[in-house]
Amino acid sequence: MDWSVILDPFASVQLPLSQWANESMTWLTSNYRSFFQAIKAPVKWALDLVEDGLRDSPQSIIIIVFTLFAWQVANRSTAIITFFGLIAIGLIGAWDPAMTSFAVLVTAVAISVAIGLPLGVLCSRVNFIWALVRPVLDFMQTIPSFTYLVPVILLFGIGNVPGVIVTVFFAIPPLIRLTNLGLREVRADLVEAADAFGATPFKRLWSIEIPLARPTIMTGVNQTVMLSLVMSVIASMISVAGLGRLVLVGISQLDLARASIGGLGIVLLAIIFDRITQGFGFTRRDRGDRGLWEQGPMGWLRGKLRHQN
Numbered sequence: 225m226d227w228s229v230i231l232d233p234f235a236s237v238q239l240p241l242s243q244w245a246n247e248s249m250t251w252l253t254s255n256y257r258s259f260f261q262a263i264k265a266p267v268k269w270a271l272d273l274v275e276d277g278l279r280d281s282p283q284s285i286i287i288i289v290f291t292l293f294a295w296q297v298a299n300r301s302t303a304i305i306t307f308f309g310l311i312a313i314g315l316i317g318a319w320d321p322a323m324t325s326f327a328v329l330v331t332a333v334a335i336s337v338a339i340g341l342p343l344g345v346l347c348s349r350v351n352f353i354w355a356l357v358r359p360v361l362d363f364m365q366t367i368p369s370f371t372y373l374v375p376v377i378l379l380f381g382i383g384n385v386p387g388v389i390v391t392v393f394f395a396i397p398p399l400i401r402l403t404n405l406g407l408r409e410v411r412a413d414l415v416e417a418a419d420a421f422g423a424t425p426f427k428r429l430w431s432i433e434i435p436l437a438r439p440t441i442m443t444g445v446n447q448t449v450m451l452s453l454v455m456s457v458i459a460s461m462i463s464v465a466g467l468g469r470l471v472l473v474g475i476s477q478l479d480l481a482r483a484s485i486g487g488l489g490i491v492l493l494a495i496i497f498d499r500i501t502q503g504f505g506f507t508r509r510d511r512g513d514r515g516l517w518e519q520g521p522m523g524w525l526r527g528k529l530r531h532q533n
Contacts (some may be wrong), residue, residue, distance in 0.1 A: 273326035296520035299504025325466030344403025387464030398447035406440030442505030
């Protein structure tokens with residue numbers, strides 16, 4: 225008897241996992257490369273739309289618009305943080321890369337919400353689908369982030385558009401999980417009351433369940449935003465422009481100034497978007513018994529018009 229096989233079985237018996245992975249990727253790129261390239265077209269259109277709008281707009285207008293938007297969806301303190309945060313980004317010389325990072329972030333988060341929110345709703349409704357999706361999310365959240373880059377490069381190439389795609393894959397799991405969790409935690413008696421009054425499943429979902437689960441869902445959106453900013457540095461390794469590239473170049477060239485500018489810009493963007501997305505999760509009670517359009521600049525304008533009439 226060969227005791228070496230028993231004592232060290234993995235020295236002679238191994239699954240050809242690396243071979244399977246390479247053959248699968250070769251098969252995908254040979255047969256479906258045109259399909260994956262077609263996916264890039266709408267992503268590129270959305271990214272170019274946001275980036276061109278930010279780059280072509282005057283800096284002062286962008287600062288004012290985002291400050292008013294932060295005041296509207298959150299509160300005055302968030303507006304102040306947004307105002308001085310954007311000014312700080314401009315003063316440290318990181319405005320243009322910050323706008324590129326912002327465009328990638330907005331596009332990636334929009335795609336993540338468009339995919340993750342319906343999928344989370346579906347998982348909360350069908351236990352079988354959740355049983356299938358849950359291990360996939362476990363895998364996506366535990367695999368090293370750098371591993372995402374290899375298949376994305378092979379299937380989509382390099383540049384800002386593949387950067388958006390890899391950011392979506394990296395950042396979408398928390399949104400799906402928390403959407404599913406929030407909807408499952410809605411009180412059963414409220415759901416039963418809606419059914420008793422004859423509400424349709426869609427009406428019940430839209431008018432009762434999503435509003436009650438909104439704080440949890442918006443926590444998922446907030447986590448998606450934060451993970452998207454984390455991915456901005458990693459995605460710079462596949463030629464994604466923006467603040468992440470400043471950090472990467474600073475590291476590769478031991479340029480402390482450039483790395484510091486990129487890192488500080490990412491921190492400021494993270495603070496701004498964290499506060500704004502938290503504002504979307506505020507309930508009517510959090511806003512002082514006021515609706516979203518009854519506060520901020522819109523509320524102030526409505527009050528002025530009411531006094532004039």
